[in-house]
Amino acid sequence: MRAAMDALGIEGVYELLPTKAGGLEARLGAVRERFAGVNVTVPHKERIVPHLDEVTPEAAAIGAVNTVVNVEGRLVGHNTDxxxxxxxxxxxxxxxxxxxxxxxxxxxxxxxxxxxxxxxxxxxxxxxxxxxxxxxxxxxxxxxxxxxxxxxxxxxxxxxxxxxxxxxxxxxxxxxxxxxxxxxxxxxxxxxxxxxxxxxxxxxxxxxxxxxLEMLLGQGVRAFELWTGRRAPVAAMERALRERSA
Ligand SMILES: NC(=O)c1ccc[n+]([C@@H]2O[C@H](COP(=O)([O-])OP(=O)(O)OC[C@H]3O[C@@H](n4cnc5c(N)ncnc54)[C@H](OP(=O)(O)O)[C@@H]3O)[C@@H](O)[C@H]2O)c1
Missing domain, CATH: 3.40.50.720 (NAD(P)-binding Rossmann-like Domain)
Structure with missing residues (x-):
């Protein structure tokens, strides 16, 4: 994500927010105030669902959210996998x-x-x-x-x-x-x-x-586009992912 933001000159941070099970609600309060969105990973993908304002039909069918988009204070859960x-x-x-x-x-x-x-x-x-x-x-x-x-x-x-x-x-x-x-x-x-x-x-x-890595890239491309409304710089994202995994 950092490579994608750099490639498009978007100022911002993409960083790890370690969150304990009991800290999910407080974490989401901070996300609502200060973040365009977050990715969600194990073990929160399923347990986050009831804490969100809305979940897409796709994420509801899959039963897991891996991307949250902050739409003017409403937290919407997506599954980009x-x-x-x-x-x-x-x-x-x-x-x-x-x-x-x-x-x-x-x-x-x-x-x-x-x-x-x-x-x-x-x-x-x-x-x-x-x-x-x-x-x-x-x-x-x-x-x-x-x-x-x-x-x-x-x-x-x-x-x-x-x-x-x-x-x-x-x-x-x-x-x-x-x-x-x-x-x-x-x-x-x-x-x-x-x-x-x-x-x-x-x-x-x-x-x-x-x-x-191909699916990882694909889900990241989709998440980036949901957060920014802009076309993801796929080549820059792929290069960064492959370098990190080499
Ligand atoms: N490339 C990507 O973008 C991407 C995205 C998401 C996940 N992943 C990867 O996909 C994998 C699965 O993730 P998940 O979130 O679905 O995990 P999960 O919900 O914990 O499911 C794990 C699956 O693996 C099976 N399993 C585990 N150990 C096994 C064994 N020894 N023998 C046979 N089956 C076994 C489980 O079978 P049981 O039901 O019998 O326990 C279950 O079907 C992980 O490696 C994860 O890193 C990749």
């Missing part, structure tokens, strides 16, 4: 119309919401099946049971890892070794590290891959 994910797919030209999503947490909900809204066919698999079942009942798509997973992975044109497997544990895989799409593409939302084992193995198998 869904738009950011789809923005990254469009940018890559990967509009395959069908996908298999691993995970059923906040990120998976944003991904499935974005895809279903665009009319895609979406299979969802998660370690806790009940959570995936709830997701598909609320957002669409269908449940992929464990015994059907391997076949579904092999035939999907787009596999999305929206679990946190691989986060800070680069050798962990969300799938058994060797289970990859036959000829599809693979997106991993994990961005720490950028090159997860899933992406490394997919690349070695000749598949095209996309790392988690």
């Amino acid at each position: 869904a738009a950011g994910f789809y923005w990254a797919l469009e940018r890559a030209g990967w509009l395959t119309g069908e996908a298999l999503v691993l995970g059923a947490g906040g990120a998976a909900r944003a991904v499935v919401h974005a895809l279903v809204r665009e009319g895609w066919l979406v299979g969802v698999h998660n370690r806790s099946l009940a959570r995936a079942q709830r997701l598909v009942e609320e957002l669409g798509g269908w449940l992929v049971a464990p015994e059907k997973l391997e076949k579904a992975v092999r035939r999907t044109p787009l596999l999305v890892n929206a679990t946190s497997v691989g986060l800070d544990e680069p050798e962990d895989m969300p799938l058994p070794p060797g289970v990859l799409p036959k000829s599809g593409r693979v997106v991993d939302l994990v961005y720490r590290p950028l090159e997860t084992r899933l992406l490394r193995e997919a690349r070695a198998a000749g598949l095209e891959v996309q790392d988690g």
Whole structure:
């Protein structure tokens, strides 16, 4: 965000505001007075919802807010993860119309919401099946049971890892070794590290891959545009993100 503000000559600060669970209301009071908006991250994405004046239908459906916009003292909650994910797919030209999503947490909900809204066919698999079942009942798509997973992975044109497997544990895989799409593409939302084992193995198998920085960039672009009403300087933002992650 700082790179984006610098690129457009916008004066301002974008800084971390560590906030304890009990301090959310006070923090939002300060935001209402002094900030154009804030990003929200774990563990506040869900618990912030009842504290806001308004939540977009998209954020309400996903059940999580990652961007708050201060509209003349009214705090409006958005979820830019869904738009950011789809923005990254469009940018890559990967509009395959069908996908298999691993995970059923906040990120998976944003991904499935974005895809279903665009009319895609979406299979969802998660370690806790009940959570995936709830997701598909609320957002669409269908449940992929464990015994059907391997076949579904092999035939999907787009596999999305929206679990946190691989986060800070680069050798962990969300799938058994060797289970990859036959000829599809693979997106991993994990961005720490950028090159997860899933992406490394997919690349070695000749598949095209996309790392988690693309969606991170996309959600930041959307948040910046909501806060400023200006077109985001994508190249400057991308350069800053990639430099920071190198
Ligand atoms: N690139 C981006 O812009 C972006 C944006 C948002 C999130 N993310 C990334 O997406 C990932 C998920 O985030 P989230 O907010 O959705 O987290 P979350 O709500 O905590 O959900 C975690 C998901 O990972 C699954 N999981 C965790 N450990 C597992 C394991 N050992 N084996 C199988 N499944 C496991 C969970 O399954 P259970 O339901 O069975 O526990 C759940 O589906 C994180 O790595 C996060 O950094 C990236």
